[in-house]
Amino acid sequence: MAAVFDPSWRVASRVAAGVLGAYAFAWGFVALGAMLLFAAGLDYYDASSLALMLAFLVYLASFCWAFVSRSVARAWAVLAGGGAAMTLAGWLLSLALA
Amino acid sequence: MFQNVRLTLAWLHTWFGLVFGFVLMAVFFFGSLSVFDREIDRWARPETRIAPQPMPSFDTLLAPLLAGIEPDPEYLEEARRRVTQPLPDRLKVIEWGAYQTHRDPVLRLYARFEVPHSTEEDDSVSGVVTIDPRDGRILSDERLNIGSEFFYPMHYSLHLDWMRLGIWIVGFAAMTMLVALVSGVVMHRKIFREFFTFRPRKALQRSTLALHNMTGVVALPFHFLWSLSGLIIFAGIYFPVGDTMLERAAEAQDRVYWQETGLDEFPSGVPGGIGAVDAMVAAAQARWAERGAPGEVGFLTVTHVGQSNAYVSVYRDSADRVATGEGLHFAAATGRLIHEDPPYSAIATVEGFLTGMHLQQFEHWTLRWLIFVAGLVSCVCIATGFVFFVEKRKHRHAKLGATGARWADTLAIATVTGMVVATLAILVANRLLPEALPGRDAWEEGAFWAAWAFALAHAAARSAAVTRARTSPAWAEQCWAIAVLAALAVGLNAATTGGHLLRTIPRGYWPVAGMDLVLLATAIVAVAIARRLQRVGSIGNAAFDARADHA
Numbered sequence: 001m002a003a004v005f006d007p008s009w010r011v012a013s014r015v016a017a018g019v020l021g022a023y024a025f026a027w028g029f030v031a032l033g034a035m036l037l038f039a040a041g042l043d044y045y046d047a048s049s050l051a052l053m054l055a056f057l058v059y060l061a062s063f064c065w066a067f068v069s070r071s072v073a074r075a076w077a078v079l080a081g082g083g084a085a086m087t088l089a090g091w092l093l094s095l096a097l098a
Numbered sequence: 099m100f101q102n103v104r105l106t107l108a109w110l111h112t113w114f115g116l117v118f119g120f121v122l123m124a125v126f127f128f129g130s131l132s133v134f135d136r137e138i139d140r141w142a143r144p145e146t147r148i149a150p151q152p153m154p155s156f157d158t159l160l161a162p163l164l165a166g167i168e169p170d171p172e173y174l175e176e177a178r179r180r181v182t183q184p185l186p187d188r189l190k191v192i193e194w195g196a197y198q199t200h201r202d203p204v205l206r207l208y209a210r211f212e213v214p215h216s217t218e219e220d221d222s223v224s225g226v227v228t229i230d231p232r233d234g235r236i237l238s239d240e241r242l243n244i245g246s247e248f249f250y251p252m253h254y255s256l257h258l259d260w261m262r263l264g265i266w267i268v269g270f271a272a273m274t275m276l277v278a279l280v281s282g283v284v285m286h287r288k289i290f291r292e293f294f295t296f297r298p299r300k301a302l303q304r305s306t307l308a309l310h311n312m313t314g315v316v317a318l319p320f321h322f323l324w325s326l327s328g329l330i331i332f333a334g335i336y337f338p339v340g341d342t343m344l345e346r347a348a349e350a351q352d353r354v355y356w357q358e359t360g361l362d363e364f365p366s367g368v369p370g371g372i373g374a375v376d377a378m379v380a381a382a383q384a385r386w387a388e389r390g391a392p393g394e395v396g397f398l399t400v401t402h403v404g405q406s407n408a409y410v411s412v413y414r415d416s417a418d419r420v421a422t423g424e425g426l427h428f429a430a431a432t433g434r435l436i437h438e439d440p441p442y443s444a445i446a447t448v449e450g451f452l453t454g455m456h457l458q459q460f461e462h463w464t465l466r467w468l469i470f471v472a473g474l475v476s477c478v479c480i481a482t483g484f485v486f487f488v489e490k491r492k493h494r495h496a497k498l499g500a501t502g503a504r505w506a507d508t509l510a511i512a513t514v515t516g517m518v519v520a521t522l523a524i525l526v527a528n529r530l531l532p533e534a535l536p537g538r539d540a541w542e543e544g545a546f547w548a549a550w551a552f553a554l555a556h557a558a559a560r561s562a563a564v565t566r567a568r569t570s571p572a573w574a575e576q577c578w579a580i581a582v583l584a585a586l587a588v589g590l591n592a593a594t595t596g597g598h599l600l601r602t603i604p605r606g607y608w609p610v611a612g613m614d615l616v617l618l619a620t621a622i623v624a625v626a627i628a629r630r631l632q633r634v635g636s637i638g639n640a641a642f643d644a645r646a647d648h649a
Contacts, residue, residue: 019270030337034344044351046445048340052333053449056326060276067110068103091343098350 013072021079022062026055028086035093107281116487116506118274119480121256123513125268126480128253129324130473131245131521133458133466136201137609138245142528143237144595147610148203151231153196153395156375159234160207163227164194164400167209173223183215190214192222192365194400198231200417200461201609205231209403242539244524248546254328262335268328269336275325282314302634303489306482313479320472321479327456330449359437361427362407370406370431378428381435382412385426393417396459400430409436417461421450477514484510488564496567504564508557508572515576516553518620522583523549525617529590553579569635577628584621588614 030051037047062079069075100106131138140147154160169177169189178185189211198205206228213221228237242248251257258264314321334340340348356363379395386392396415402408408430416422424439442450458466488510492503527545531538553576560572591614592598602611 027337027339030339031343034339035347038347042445043443044340044344044347046443048344048348049333049449050445052337053330053452055333055337056273056276056329059273060280063273063277064107064110064280067106087343094344094347098347 010072014067014075017072017075017079018063018066021066021076021083022059024083025062025079025086026059026083028083028090029058030055031090032086032093033090035090035097039093039097104284107284111278111281111285112487114274115278115480115483118271119483120509120513121267121271122275123477123480124256124517125253125271125328126473126476127517127521128249129328130470130477132250132253133470133473134612135243135245135250136199137612138249139243140203140609141591141613142244142525143241144597145237145241146204146230147595147597147607148230148232150198150200150203151205153198153205153379153398154231154234156196156379156398159231160196161372161375163229163234163236164196164207164209167194167207167225167227169209169211169223169225173225177213177216177221177223180217180221181213181215182217185213189223191403192401194403196398197396198415199396199459200394200415203231204228204237240536240538242528242542244528244542248524248543249521254332265332265335269332272325272329275321279314279318279322279325282311283318286311303486306486306489310479310482310486313475313482317472317475317479320469321476323452324456324473324476327452331453331456359427361409361437362402365402365405366407368406369404370408372400372403372408372410372430373433375400375410375430378410378426378433379412381428381433382414382426385438386414391418396422397425402430406431416454416459420454420460421447422454422459481510481514484514492564493567496565499565501565504561507564507570508554508561511557511561511570511572511576512550512554515573515580516550516557518580518624519553519576519583520546520550522580522587522617522620525587526583526590529587529594569631571635574628574631574635577624577631581621581624581628584617584624588617588621 030048033051033054034044034048037050038044042050066075066079069078100109174185191209192212193210195208195210196205197208206226208224208226210222210224213223226239228239228243229235230237254268255262255264256267258267329336352363375398379398382395383392391414393414394417395412397411397413399411400408401411410428410430411425412428413425414423421442424441426435426439427437428434429436454460458469484506488503488507492507495501495503524542524546527542531541535541556576557570557572560575561570563570588598591610597607597610599611599614602608602614
């Protein structure tokens with residue numbers, strides 16, 4: 001097998017970004033996705049169930065992307081940062097709607 | 099991470115596949131067995147070898163049994179740690195339920211009790227009894243339903259219940275399965291050519307890889323959809339948004355539900371009686387027939403038991419459809435129809451189909467067998483992944499004196515053949531343990547874990563061969579153990595219950611006949627594999643020795 005370009009701490013960071021960063025991103029996707037669909041007039045349970053079903057595909061894509069992204073820092077920024085931003089937006093929307 | 103995407107995905111496939119493959123092996127193997135969980139229950143509990151029955155009369159048979167259910171002592175003990183004041187001697191019952199499917203000759207009844215002064219919101223404990231629906235006899239709960247109470251929860255929780263740890267591990271393993279499928283497809287772009295290039299007589303490493311690819315491709319939709327739908331079933335646990343940050347929105351929706359349906363969320367506090375539930379069941383069945391979908395009752399609940407606003411919910415069983423269905427709700431006191439669930443929305447239909455497909459409560463034996471076989475194909479795919487991992491490295495590790503291949507092989511043996519050994523051990527223990535043994539269920543489970551631990555120890559003890567680039571003799575030895583145990587299980591079933599194949603096949607009693615036939619097939623396949631392993635192994639080892647001598 002070809003040599004890993006990254007030093008081992010960076011590989012560990014990629015694994016963490018893939019596992020945890022992607023989870024944060026998927027959580028944000030569920031929170032924001034469910035609330036946008038809810039705002040669009042869907043029943044809450046329909047909205048959250050659609051967001052949840054898609055969340056696993058979002059996690060899958062985010063997980064893989066964490067390993068192929070150009071740099072570890074970028075992976076963390078997009079996944080954890082994006083996840084936090086979407087979570088916040090979803091939460092604010094939920095306060096405005098209910 | 100590497101020079102290109104393909105190498106990175108190959109790295110992911112190898113390492114996540116190896117580590118979580120050990121979990122996935124258990125998930126797919128016990129998942130496959132769970133397809134026939136009710137049939138395994140019949141084999142393991144001879145007193146329940148009767149034909150499935152429709153739900154018996156609620157008014158005469160079920161109501162007194164439900165009223166007699168006590169909270170489970172174990173749950174009660176746990177609940178005592180959650181309350182701020184001592185629990186009263188008798189807890190107030192809040193819900194009753196009865197559940198069965200078209201494959202159940204026994205009926206499961208439960209009661210849920212309020213836990214007052216709890217630190218948790220809406221806290222409750224439950225008690226469950228299983229009855230013979232013909233006469234209402236309560237079946238002992240010290241007999242293990244090996245299929246539905248042991249293999250099935252093993253499949254999704256590994257029996258690690260603390261903080262739902264097992265469900266989380268299985269969930270991440272299922273995600274890893276999806277990652278392995280995506281990365282596997284990217285790694286092997288000539289995917290459809292691979293499908294036709296299974297060469298069983300080539301060198302072990304090459305033919306293992308071919309079998310890995312073939313089983314991966316041929317059942318790709320199954321691997322993907324069952325992993326995904328398994329995750330979707332527990333989506334509320336993996337992403338509990340409705341109980342946390344979106345609770346307000348969920349509660350607002352619930353208020354709309356209670357208002358629109360006319361059902362009461364909370365007990366009225368005023369005592370009330372319960373009318374003729376059998377008449378409500380008859381009304382529900384008439385309603386289903388009217389809509390062109392007659393059927394039996396699969397699930398019946400009474401909410402707010404003993405209150406003036408109690409209501410009875412009746413659900414049709416799912417023998418003829420994938421998703422479980424809508425219910426009819428009646429006022430318990432008068433039998434007036436309060437609400438009929440509307441047809442599913444488009445999104446609920448998709449979710450109901452995905453989860454229903456995974457759980458298979460429908461009656462379609464061809465599909466049931468296909469799903470069982472597809473689950474075993476997943477197991478072969480994962481197992482050949484382990485073998486390829488070891489085959490690819492063992493010569494190099496033997497030269498370097500490294501032990502990685504040795505330990506990977508040890509764990510592979512424990513999770514491939516060792517798991518089958520443990521599964522057969524619990525069946526053998528089930529037939530051997532004395533009927534009157536107190537805590538018999540715990541002994542049966544103990545036999546399972548002890549056999550598995552023994553298989554792991556055996557695999558480790560015999561693994562030194564791998565460090566000399568040989569095949570571990572434990573593979574063949576455990577195959578022999580499987581053959582002996584599987585045949586023994588069939589023999590013990592015949593000896594202790596009299597339900598042997600010469601009797602079950604002519605009677606057409608397939609739950610037990612099918613189990614015995616699958617056990618016999620397992621024994622035959624295990625013998626064939628053991629013999630082939632020992633033959634091929636000695637050729638391979640001789641070839642390696644010749645090469646080593648030459649060098």
